[in-house]
Amino acid sequence: LILILIGAVPAWPHSRSWGYGPSGIVGVILVVLLILLLMGRI
Incomplete structure (x- = not known):
């Protein structure tokens, strides 16, 4: 999950074009x- 979050952050070059x-x-x-x-x- 942490890797997915890091990969989905728009600041990274490979995902910047994806937007938010x-x-x-x-x-x-x-x-x-x-x-x-x-x-x-609970």
Whole structure:
């Protein structure tokens, strides 16, 4: 997950042309995973 986040940061040259789309998608996925983890543990 950390590698995906680093790869999705628009500051890196290979992903700069992608804009904020990939990082936004990754952010949504992380939020969903966090919610599922919290719901599973509580």
